[in-house]
Amino acid sequence: MSANEAIPDENELDGAAAEWLFEREAGFTPERKREFAAWCASDPRHAEAVTRIERTLELLNDLPTVRAPLEERLGGAAGKTDSAANRPLLRFPVIGLAAAAVLALAFVSWWSLRSSGHPEEHYTADATAQRTLALSDGSVLDLNTGSEVKVKFTASERRITLQKGEAHFQVSHNPNRPFIVTAGDVSVRAVGTAFDVRLAKEAVKVVVVEGKVQLSRALSNAAPSARETPPLLRSGEVAQIVLNAVAAAPKIEQIDAGSISALLTWQNPMTSFTDVPLRDVIARFNRRNVTQLLLEDADLGERKIGGMIALDQVEAFVRLLEQDGDVVADRTQAGRIALRRAR
Structure with a gap:
């Protein structure tokens, strides 16, 4: 690549x-x-x-x-x-x-x-490789191996159905278009956040990395009673929701950063990117590594990246960006590499 x-x-x-x-x-x-x-x-x-x-x-x-x-x-x-x-x-x-x-x-x-007016899109990741996709609203979707989703965006909402497996969502902030992920009979509603959803045979697991999401049952024509308030899940919390058990409350617990990282280890360092903006690729690197990449040029962040990339190889990725001469890396700050266009 x-x-x-x-x-x-x-x-x-x-x-x-x-x-x-x-x-x-x-x-x-x-x-x-x-x-x-x-x-x-x-x-x-x-x-x-x-x-x-x-x-x-x-x-x-x-x-x-x-x-x-x-x-x-x-x-x-x-x-x-x-x-x-x-x-x-x-x-x-x-x-x-x-x-x-x-x-x-x-x-x-x-x-x-x-x-x-709003066609539905279908994405899969086979058993050999994960996928990272840049969605039309600027959100980023990571699919675990053997996973499958449907995506349908309208003017009023962004709706994704997790049909199989596990997916991580980095949601572009837009309070006027809620981002709703449905897995089985469970819905996860977000505005701008990062979270992981895993659909298993008997339950759905939701892990919130940033921000907060609202959990509810995806029941058509069902209005919650006045005393029912869909639970909020905040950053650092994980919820286990039993499928097809409306009366069962979700099991929610607070976990530390190390435990969250352990739950997200499926995000293999070797990841396939297809036309993903550089800013979103950098966000993936920064979630995995001590050395942080900084964008000093906003336009550079819109540059599209494609191919197989090892997310645990920060220096190799930076050298790859530098090799054509139009990206300059500043390594003067310890633990940080600043990227900008060559003048």
Whole structure:
């Protein structure tokens, strides 16, 4: 990873993923099957692109009103003998797979925006690597391995559903758009804070690193009685909430900084970043290390970072930023490294 390394264009990745998928549909040889698996494992963005194209094709299959104009635009994919209603997946022409994949995604995105106004996004981390994502509101989402979330932001609220596993949230402050995480029947409401949510088989665990959050049951059409006040969880507190047990109060305890760090050890130092602002990457480094990184240039903090980064290697990361000559590091203060643009 280089701080200035060009991240492959998403359209290029979608095109490559589409070619793999259409080859797979035609029938992989054992060797090509291994090569495809290796390609998916070589970069988390490859697997994302495959998932994106698969979902697009599935959605097109379920939405003939979207698929019909797209097929017309593509010139009658796969011939006239198969009826559009009976084909399990849209087959694009062999020539122009990349363009077809991008066009399909554009159609589906347009349809989703027209239908809902606020499309839902889906993110996963496989069993081999965690993921760090910069959300559209400036919040940062860390996904533990084997975890899965849905994200839906509207003008009035930011809502995330933890479907599986564990996630850490560093929430951008906005009192007019509450940030709500739902896991099972438990909801965690924040305005601007940092907290961790883990969904297990029988309970949800919430750890507050900074600020405070409000806990409640995610029950639709259920209004709390006048004497019920959703409990507040403050910095340094951890709550255990039994799932599907409305009458059971959450078990809350105060823990020290060392215990919080122990609970968050899943945040492996080797983390994959995808277009995350430098300021948020620095925040991750500062949570893990004694040596603190300081940004002396606000514009530099907006610089996008991508790739696999070892969060316990502060000096190596700083040298990587310096190597292209446009970032200068000041190490004159003990325990601190100040970063600014070269003049």
